[in-house]
Amino acid sequence: MNVHFEPIVGRYMHLDLLGRSHRIYVEEAGAGTPLLCLHTAGSDGRQYRALMNDARITARHRVIAFDMPWHGKSSPPAGWHEEEYQLGAAQYTTMILSMMSALELDKPIVMGCSIGGRIALHLALEHPERFRAIIGLQAGAHVDPYYDLNFLHRSDVHGGEICAAIVSGLVGPDAPEKDRWETLWHYMQGGPGVFKGDLYFYKIDGDIRSRIAEIDTRRCPLFLLSGEYDYSCTPEETLAVAKSIPGSEVTIMQGLGHFPMSENPEAFLNYLLPVLDRIGG
């Protein structure tokens, strides 16, 4: 029998966040400069599976991804069944900084996609001293709702089916079928209302347009990478962010969509590796 194990190791961490006890799933692989990876709305840390399996990354980086509470293998906190989940900007920031402290990460590189890319901009503005560099994937300052978000969480529409169907066109046209559908599977597995609750941050509470120009890249380098086919955070929106932040470096990734690290890892690595070289050098 021909089997092999990936070098990824997963553990469950117990910690208090905002006064509540949480059980959070954390995966990591590699050694070296910590690279903390933040997943998109309604998905989980598996989006970074290819990075954690690529020796070009892991030879020099300790790659870490955690599933946010309510996502993936992390549990919602006790009492969740009576609540409506909503991700807010302050809560999201606190979560990331708390995870960094708990994991004893000293000035990691943080890389986030979509909501993770948006919070990366918040971190660049409010906590630049905590990071060696910040990489925003599919990062825009704001997205107006363009469909009725209530469809993501109602009893007469299947949550898993609709979440994947909403985002399916955000995958770029060159994505290998296996990775396209793995990416969508993660969306199909989200808990009821979780994607919608994340989008509260993405489309309402996380609007950073009025403060974006205050980001000072002399305090922490900022790299922006966005896929050409992303119509959620469009290349134009990322270019507008870059234009208003002196010193930021922006790349539009041809043929890629909203989930570069998960939908087409090989193509994405061609863009990411030079950025990591720059940061490391």
Add this chain to the structure above:
Amino acid sequence: MLEGLKERVNEDAGLVRRGRYLTTTFLLQSGDTSWLVSIFQGRIVSVMRGPFVMPSSAFALRAAEAEWAKFFLPRPPPGSNDLMALIRRRVLRPEGDLQIFMAHLRYFKEVLAKLRPAAGGVA
């Protein structure tokens, strides 16, 4: 524009299976031209071209001819590659009972993607 739609959908067993709980009629409009597409348990039973005096449908998808033309290219450009991309740009107007459209969104995306020359591309 919708030539061959019925056959292409009905011969795709997986697509018909995914639509097996869907029975509805929707209207597709391209410029001044409309079609009524009737579906019974995931199979397309008729595609009727207008003009109609009193078209009756659960919901309608309306866009300009030029927008559908880009959408139906084998490799549509960014912003034209998906129904939600058209909706995001406010060039596709979904109207009517959109619960049916949203509850079967993957199905409707894949049905319309059948009209691309290289069907089976980006759904």
